[in-house]
Amino acid sequence: MSIKIDNLNDPTDSLSARVSDLIGRMTLEEKVAQTMLVAVNHIETQAIGDLGIGAILSGGGANPEPNNPANWLAMVDGCRQAALQSRLGIPILYGVDAVHGHNNMRGAVIYPHNIGLGAARDADLVRRIGRATAVETYVSGVRWDFAPTLAVPQDIRWGRTFEGFGEDTALVSELGRAYIEGLQGDDPAAEFSVLATAKHYFADGGTTYGTAEFVFPVVPELGVMEEVPFLVDQGDTRLDEATLRKVHLAPYLAALRAGVLTVMASFSKWNGVKLHAHHYLLTELLKEELGFPGFVVSDWEGVRDSHLDPYTAVVTCYNAGIDMNMVSFGWHEKMELLHTAVQKGDVSLERLEDAVCRILTVKLRAGLFEQLESSDRYLPLIGSSEHRALAREAVVKSAVLLKNEKQTLPLPQDAPRILVAGAWADDIGLQCGGWTIAWQGEIGPITSGTTILEGLRAQAGPEMVIDFEPDGRFDGERAAYGIVCVGETPYAEGLGDRANLALDADQAALIERVRAQCDYLIVVLISGRPLIISEGLPYIDALVAAWLPGSEAGALAELIFGKATFSGKLSYTWPRSMDQVPTACAKEEGPLFPYGFGLTT
Numbered sequence: 275m276s277i278k279i280d281n282l283n284d285p286t287d288s289l290s291a292r293v294s295d296l297i298g299r300m301t302l303e304e305k306v307a308q309t310m311l312v313a314v315n316h317i318e319t320q321a322i323g324d325l326g327i328g329a330i331l332s333g334g335g336a337n338p339e340p341n342n343p344a345n346w347l348a349m350v351d352g353c354r355q356a357a358l359q360s361r362l363g364i365p366i367l368y369g370v371d372a373v374h375g376h377n378n379m380r381g382a383v384i385y386p387h388n389i390g391l392g393a394a395r396d397a398d399l400v401r402r403i404g405r406a407t408a409v410e411t412y413v414s415g416v417r418w419d420f421a422p423t424l425a426v427p428q429d430i431r432w433g434r435t436f437e438g439f440g441e442d443t444a445l446v447s448e449l450g451r452a453y454i455e456g457l458q459g460d461d462p463a464a465e466f467s468v469l470a471t472a473k474h475y476f477a478d479g480g481t482t483y484g485t486a487e488f489v490f491p492v493v494p495e496l497g498v499m500e501e502v503p504f505l506v507d508q509g510d511t512r513l514d515e516a517t518l519r520k521v522h523l524a525p526y527l528a529a530l531r532a533g534v535l536t537v538m539a540s541f542s543k544w545n546g547v548k549l550h551a552h553h554y555l556l557t558e559l560l561k562e563e564l565g566f567p568g569f570v571v572s573d574w575e576g577v578r579d580s581h582l583d584p585y586t587a588v589v590t591c592y593n594a595g596i597d598m599n600m601v602s603f604g605w606h607e608k609m610e611l612l613h614t615a616v617q618k619g620d621v622s623l624e625r626l627e628d629a630v631c632r633i634l635t636v637k638l639r640a641g642l643f644e645q646l647e648s649s650d651r652y653l654p655l656i657g658s659s660e661h662r663a664l665a666r667e668a669v670v671k672s673a674v675l676l677k678n679e680k681q682t683l684p685l686p687q688d689a690p691r692i693l694v695a696g697a698w699a700d701d702i703g704l705q706c707g708g709w710t711i712a713w714q715g716e717i718g719p720i721t722s723g724t725t726i727l728e729g730l731r732a733q734a735g736p737e738m739v740i741d742f743e744p745d746g747r748f749d750g751e752r753a754a755y756g757i758v759c760v761g762e763t764p765y766a767e768g769l770g771d772r773a774n775l776a777l778d779a780d781q782a783a784l785i786e787r788v789r790a791q792c793d794y795l796i797v798v799l800i801s802g803r804p805l806i807i808s809e810g811l812p813y814i815d816a817l818v819a820a821w822l823p824g825s826e827a828g829a830l831a832e833l834i835f836g837k838a839t840f841s842g843k844l845s846y847t848w849p850r851s852m853d854q855v856p857t858a859c860a861k862e863e864g865p866l867f868p869y870g871f872g873l874t875t
């Protein structure tokens with residue numbers, strides 16, 4: 275329902291007339307404030323209305339306490355109401371990283387990370403997941419999603435590999451487009467539609483190993499006890515322009531065709547120049563050549579990090595084409611810097627108004643001016659059985675069967691006893707990975723869902739005994755079948771950059787231990803990328819790459835017991851050794867498993 279504030283919310287006016295009318299009424303301070311995207315845990319709600327702040331975000335882990343859907347709605351609505359109290363009553367945009375479901379919110383359905391969706395090779399599935407994610411996000415009051423990631427990762431040492439659908443440009447384009455169509459529906463202003471963000475513009479997946487200059491500081495609350503130099507994340511993409519466009523730009527063309535209205539700049543550089551400060555790529559290419567009609571949002575403090583001098587950073591980035599500044603600490607000072615820059619003419623009023631015009635246009639197109647009320651009546655849609663069924667479908671379609679000797683899989687329903695080992699078999703946090711409840715993810719029962727072990731127990735034959743020992747030290751006789759679940763512990767962004775992707779020694783030892791106690795050994799890998807497993811492979815009868823399957827990982831039991839058949843295909847080349855990273859296919863010996871590989875049962 276539309277509430278009228280002067281004629282600002284008159285939907286009968288044409289969009290551009292409404293925008294011009296609004297801009298004509300705004301003070302310089304209000305225009306500057308409209309371009310700010312402030313982290314919710316760094317701003318007093320009152321300030322949103324007092325200053326007319328344009329947008330608020332919950333970064334990874336910025337959740338209400340207790341973390342539940344009703345409190346999410348209350349938190350977001352508090353910010354929305356504050357904005358409506360501002361002098362002009364311009365609604366805010368509220369953004370979150372719903373990158374595999376509304377993953378910060380406890381109780382939401384967590385879908386497989388994009389690497390798994392890439393393996394599922396099913397655009398319709400991705401579209402439906404985008405839709406379901408939009409529904410759960412919308413219901414919590416949030417209308418803007420910082421997803422999908424359109425990176426085309428070329429080096430699996432990158433801690434964001436799993437956020438990419440795959441290493442192939444065409445695959446990323448197809449699935450990225452489907453995701454956007456799902457999030458935004460037919461009309462971004464419709465009920466249950468959420469604005470998508472194409473990120474991170476662009477070529478974030480093409481950075482050269484060793485070129486990242488960023489060092490993550492000690493942050494004990496995140497468990498980071500010593501400085502972590504990034505290896506791939508936020509590095510420099512060293513490519514000629516033709517290759518840059520060919521490999522990394524195409525997904526953005528697809529996203530624009532799908533009607534994406536916001537684009538997030540990448541922390542990375544192109545041939546030494548930060549994307550946030552890149553006039554050619556942000557303004558000449560994206561806005562002028564491609565005609566992008568929406569706005570460009572910075573990444574988290576991406577403006578600040580673009581130059582040592584904070585004033586130069588603001589001037590350079592806004593002039594390059596950043597329209598909205600994502601900020602945390604000291605947001606007020608950063609806002610003041612832009613104000614000063616416009617007063618001094620270092621950023622023209624015209625450039626500022628172009629940014630504001632783009633932001634207001636997107637807000638109008640998203641229907642924010644027409645939807646001024648929120649409601650808790652749809653909260654039961656969060657974590658619904660339909661959404662859980664969709665996630666189960668995605669888990670089944672995304673798992674890739676890499677080896678299946680002696681017809682080990684599917685397991686016979688009448689197997690008397692199965693040994694299950696490895697913490698990954700029974701841990702929702704481990705199976706969800708980073709970007710789940712907390713930015714870096716967490717180990718343990720962090721949200722509702724079904725573990726692999728629970729899935730196995732639920733689907734086991736009536737006589738079957740399933741013994742679970744995380745460390746693989748079973749009492750009693752050997753069994754016909756053993757299942758070992760191992761993989762990576764959760765991480766996100768550059769904190770997940772790794773020089774060496776070999777399976778941990780204690781996990782290799784666990785596989786050996788269980789091997790000695792069973793006739794047929796199945797290994798399920800839960801990881802955000804291919805891991806180096808060549809040495810242990812001869813001892814494994816069946817190997818499944820399950821990626822980061824999310825809250826419904828129990829569905830893997832359907833594949834294991836043959837109630838569903840394996841169909842996933844690798845969306846990344848699987849190297850034999852670290853010598854083959856990043857270019858396994860270029861080496862003579864060839865990769866362990868090529869791109870597109872996947873057995874069926």
Ligand code: BGC
Pocket residue numbers: 332333334371420473573574767
């Ligand atoms: C990430 C983005 C994310 C933003 C907000 C940044 O650290 O690079 O992908 O959207 O945080 O949470």
